[in-house]
Amino acid sequence: MAYEHLEELGKVVVERCRNIDKESGVFVSFDADLIAEDMKLFEEKLEQGEELPLAGLSFVLADNISTAGIRTTCGSKMLASYQPLFDAEAVSRLKDNGALLAGKTTVDEFGFGVSSVKSGAAKAVSAGAVNFALSVDTVGELRQAASIHGIAAIKPTYGRIPRKGVVGYAASLEVLGIMAKKVTELAVILKYIAGHLPADPTSLIGEVPDYPSLLEEGPAEFKIAVPADWSEARGIDEPTKKIFGTQLKLLDEYGFRIELVPFSYFYHSFLVAQFISAVEAFSDLANYDGVRFGYRDGAKHLQEMFINSRSKGMSNRLKRFLVFGALVSSKKYFNRCYLQAQKMRTLIKEELKTRLKKYDFIFTPTVPFTNAKTHDAYHDSLLNPASYYTAAANLAGLPALTIPIAHSEVHMPGLHFIGSDETGLLQAALRLEKEYL
Amino acid sequence: MSEFETIIGLEVHVELLTKTKLFCSCSTAFGAEPNTQVCPICLGLPGEIIPVLNRKALEYAIKAALALNCDITDVIDFDRKNYFYADLPKGYQRSQFFNPMGTNGYVEIEVGGSTKRIGIKQLHLEEDAGKLLHTGDDIITSPFSLVDFNRAGVPLIEIVTEPDIRSAEEARLFLQELRNILRYIAISDCKLEEGSMRADANVSLRPLGSNKFGNKTELKNMNSFRSVFNGIEYEVKRQSKILREGGEVLPETRHWDEDKGVTKGMRSKFASADYRCFPDANFLPYELSTDWIEKLKDSLPELPLARRRRLMDEYGLPAYDAEVLTSSRELADYYDATLRFSPAPKVVSNWVMGEILRLLKAAEIEITECKITPENLAELLRLIEKGEISGKIAKEVLEEMSTTGEKAESIVQRKGLAQISDEDTLRKLAIEVIAANPRSVEDYRSGKKKAIGFLVGQIMRKTKGKANPQLVNKVLEEELNK
Numbered sequence: 001m002a003y004e005h006l007e008e009l010g011k012v013v014v015e016r017c018r019n020i021d022k023e024s025g026v027f028v029s030f031d032a033d034l035i036a037e038d039m040k041l042f043e044e045k046l047e048q049g050e051e052l053p054l055a056g057l058s059f060v061l062a063d064n065i066s067t068a069g070i071r072t073t074c075g076s077k078m079l080a081s082y083q084p085l086f087d088a089e090a091v092s093r094l095k096d097n098g099a100l101l102a103g104k105t106t107v108d109e110f111g112f113g114v115s116s117v118k119s120g121a122a123k124a125v126s127a128g129a130v131n132f133a134l135s136v137d138t139v140g141e142l143r144q145a146a147s148i149h150g151i152a153a154i155k156p157t158y159g160r161i162p163r164k165g166v167v168g169y170a171a172s173l174e175v176l177g178i179m180a181k182k183v184t185e186l187a188v189i190l191k192y193i194a195g196h197l198p199a200d201p202t203s204l205i206g207e208v209p210d211y212p213s214l215l216e217e218g219p220a221e222f223k224i225a226v227p228a229d230w231s232e233a234r235g236i237d238e239p240t241k242k243i244f245g246t247q248l249k250l251l252d253e254y255g256f257r258i259e260l261v262p263f264s265y266f267y268h269s270f271l272v273a274q275f276i277s278a279v280e281a282f283s284d285l286a287n288y289d290g291v292r293f294g295y296r297d298g299a300k301h302l303q304e305m306f307i308n309s310r311s312k313g314m315s316n317r318l319k320r321f322l323v324f325g326a327l328v329s330s331k332k333y334f335n336r337c338y339l340q341a342q343k344m345r346t347l348i349k350e351e352l353k354t355r356l357k358k359y360d361f362i363f364t365p366t367v368p369f370t371n372a373k374t375h376d377a378y379h380d381s382l383l384n385p386a387s388y389y390t391a392a393a394n395l396a397g398l399p400a401l402t403i404p405i406a407h408s409e410v411h412m413p414g415l416h417f418i419g420s421d422e423t424g425l426l427q428a429a430l431r432l433e434k435e436y437l
Numbered sequence: 438m439s440e441f442e443t444i445i446g447l448e449v450h451v452e453l454l455t456k457t458k459l460f461c462s463c464s465t466a467f468g469a470e471p472n473t474q475v476c477p478i479c480l481g482l483p484g485e486i487i488p489v490l491n492r493k494a495l496e497y498a499i500k501a502a503l504a505l506n507c508d509i510t511d512v513i514d515f516d517r518k519n520y521f522y523a524d525l526p527k528g529y530q531r532s533q534f535f536n537p538m539g540t541n542g543y544v545e546i547e548v549g550g551s552t553k554r555i556g557i558k559q560l561h562l563e564e565d566a567g568k569l570l571h572t573g574d575d576i577i578t579s580p581f582s583l584v585d586f587n588r589a590g591v592p593l594i595e596i597v598t599e600p601d602i603r604s605a606e607e608a609r610l611f612l613q614e615l616r617n618i619l620r621y622i623a624i625s626d627c628k629l630e631e632g633s634m635r636a637d638a639n640v641s642l643r644p645l646g647s648n649k650f651g652n653k654t655e656l657k658n659m660n661s662f663r664s665v666f667n668g669i670e671y672e673v674k675r676q677s678k679i680l681r682e683g684g685e686v687l688p689e690t691r692h693w694d695e696d697k698g699v700t701k702g703m704r705s706k707f708a709s710a711d712y713r714c715f716p717d718a719n720f721l722p723y724e725l726s727t728d729w730i731e732k733l734k735d736s737l738p739e740l741p742l743a744r745r746r747r748l749m750d751e752y753g754l755p756a757y758d759a760e761v762l763t764s765s766r767e768l769a770d771y772y773d774a775t776l777r778f779s780p781a782p783k784v785v786s787n788w789v790m791g792e793i794l795r796l797l798k799a800a801e802i803e804i805t806e807c808k809i810t811p812e813n814l815a816e817l818l819r820l821i822e823k824g825e826i827s828g829k830i831a832k833e834v835l836e837e838m839s840t841t842g843e844k845a846e847s848i849v850q851r852k853g854l855a856q857i858s859d860e861d862t863l864r865k866l867a868i869e870v871i872a873a874n875p876r877s878v879e880d881y882r883s884g885k886k887k888a889i890g891f892l893v894g895q896i897m898r899k900t901k902g903k904a905n906p907q908l909v910n911k912v913l914e915e916e917l918n919k
């Protein structure tokens with residue numbers, strides 16, 4: 001450990017966090033005293049001989065992950081002063097192992113979409129203020145934010161990390177994911193927060209592999225499928241085509257055997273995910289009615305209270321999305337849109353699984369555009385192509401990972417790969433990180 | 438009235454007798470302080486979204502579906518019925534929309550001496566909502582309303598019948614039989630008054646001979662069997678009046694007003710809701726084990742109808758007796774248990790239906806709390822049969838048994854209640870009585886045979902009721918006719 005005392009390290013974290021916050025507004029909640037207290041507590045525990053394998057590591061949480069007694073706003077007026085009663089399960093697991101929570105960072109409202117300004121977690125990690133961050137990935141937000149800010153991120157298999165305490169918007173898609181600069185850090189953190197929780201039957205049962213110790217293993221060569229029409233992505237820009245195209249040729253040298261493979265359904269995944277997530281959001285966000293907690297607006301009667309509270313408590317962008325979800329699931333469109341989207345989801349899942357029987361990974365760019373400004377320009381669109389490459393993994397529940405592949409002045413595009421399990425993804429990512437980047 | 442046929446379908450909600458709620462571990466106990474039996478999950482707090490299914494509730498729902506002769510689903514999953522209301526914490530209710538627990542079942546009822554089958558369209562498991570308390574007349578006009586979430590998330594089953602019911606009386610009979618069945622399998626206490634059983638009725642009329650359904654109204658707020666009967670009766674009259682006058686029945690929800698004895702159209706707050714039912718992604722569907730279903734099937738007790746038929750076939754009881762004795766599983770068990778010690782089914786039936794039920798009612802207790810064991814009741818009846826005590830004395834003994842739990846024989850001995858059947862003793866008494874009542878003797882001898890009653894009474898008084906009545910009659914007659 002670089003610092004003799006955790007308390008000393010805590011002060012460094014505080015200063016770094018303050019700097020990045022001043023620079024680009026990262027934090028929703030930040031409390032230097034709390035950091036000092038926590039570090040003191042960890043020190044005492046260590047002195048008493050308790051094992052804290054994550055002591056010395058600090059992290060931030062996107063503000064749609066519950067923290068007991070600390071405001072969890074979800075980036076919404078609706079929850080501007082909401083304080084959860086419990087920590088999210090992943091947060092308690094991190095704290096129990098000695099990791100320091102430095103603060104809560106900005107998110108787009110309820111984690112829906114990613115704008116470069118609101119991805120506070122990625123900014124904090126990218127600036128080196130903390131070692132890692134937890135954030136929610138529903139159609140690829142975590143991986144896109146990591147890509148925009150030039151860091152690595154893993155979106156594990158659906159259910160790998162318990163979702164208890166995650167305030168999501170689309171239950172069948174969302175997972176907790178990890179951002180960090182180094183692949184090793186992703187592996188270490190995943191090891192400690194993965195694993196079944198009886199109170200969350202959607203979390204996966206089974207032993208959690210010791211990811212860090214498996215990192216160096218793996219085959220000498222990886223077989224890679226690249227969707228043949230990857231460069232036809234909606235909204236794709238020239239720099240992305242160029243950078244990704246060049247990298248594909250170079251990768252062969254490092255044991256990645258690339259093959260362009262036809263895909264039929266993959267290319268529709270971002271639209272399918274948009275339909276499904278909108279329907280789920282319409283229902284998942286229905287508990288924000290002003291009755292029991294959160295923002296409540298005045299009204300003459302109950303129905304008006306619902307309408308006023310939700311109208312004023314949520315942004316137009318979110319409301320448009322919820323209205324879209326209400327429409328897709330309405331009697332009129334249920335069969336025509338919702339059921340069709342579900343059928344497409346099954347086809348996409350089957351297609352990915354079939355490909356992953358023959359190939360180790362599916363490689364694509366993480367986002368179709370290299371420029372954060374383009375990213376933000378699409379932000380308000382219901383047909384945002386930012387999740388063109390990322391949403392398929394959410395639809396199929398498969399793990400995916402992004403690492404930065406090139407460093408340009410404008411933007412650092414990420415390399416995105418979908419695999420069958422986290423161990424394989426981390427092994428390949430480490431190989432790339434060590435030998436290639 | 439007779440030109441129309443009445444078509445009724447019922448939707449019955451039944452609260453299950455589980456100790457905890459359907460998806461969290463909060464208590465379901467009735468009558469607690471408002472909002473004391475709640476947690477982040479049943480309050481729908483942010484991030485507290487993942488349900489853990491109560492296996493007991495699942496078991497109860499399967500048992501109910503089996504008892505109603507339903508086909509059981511092979512996949513358990515839950516759907517969301519989405520709507521906004523202050524008593525609905527999550528903004529949706531979890532229910533089984535696409536894969537109900539049971540389908541295609543039936544209940545048999547006895548109508549006018551014959552058996553009629555009422556189809557069960559489906560039975561599904563779902564969660565209850567909270568309770569609203571308005572400070573004014575309703576939610577729109579109240580300055581504010583209070584809400585108690587203790588009931589939110591309590592497991593319910595909803596039973597939907599086919600439109601097979603043809604009268605208010607059939608509806609009442611069906612509900613009684615349904616309640617009886619569900620109580621037999623011990624999954625609900627089915628109290629209409631407390632709301633643990635709630636019935637809504639879809640009522641419509643059509644011209645006799647027609648096979649098209651007319652517009653239906655949905656009747657709500659019927660809190661007793663009587664109000665179900667009265668509400669439907671009223672609604673049938675109301676609709677037939679409209680139809681006879683050439684009008685059209687408005688398809689709407691109507692409230693039964695018990696005090697005024699009328700149904701009233703309810704202001705539609707949320708016009709024709711679209712509930713957008715779709716699967717709840719937070720519940721992972723899984724396959725039901727067929728072994729478990731078989732086990733549950735085997736564990737079902739003999740159900741009321743089968744039991745009624747058995748009592749009639751095996752013991753030759755009249756239909757009325759069988760009906761009364763099977764009105765609860767516990768009573769029927771008591772009857773069956775008594776018969777293990779007694780060879781006289783009809784005698785036991787008379788005593789259980791008469792004296793036992795009277796004593797229970799007077800003491801306001803259930804048969805399960807009764808201190809008279811089946812064995813002791815049988816013993817008492819044996820004493821009567823053997824002529825050791827009279828029926829009248831037996832009633833006194835039974836009353837004593839019901840408070841102390843003592844055996845009949847010991848009470849009879851301790852109190853010296855054994856019947857006097859010794860002819861010499863009784864003859865001596867008869868001679869005394871005849872000597873002391875010349876007037877009655879004269880009446881008797883002059884043809885007023887009834888006068889003997891007075892003399893019998895005198896002997897009974899002298900023996901404190903213990904004299905064997907047949908024998909008293911016999912010796913008196915002999916002495917009088919000497």
Ligand SMILES: [Zn+2]
Nearest residue numbers: 461463476479
């Ligand atoms: Zn609860």
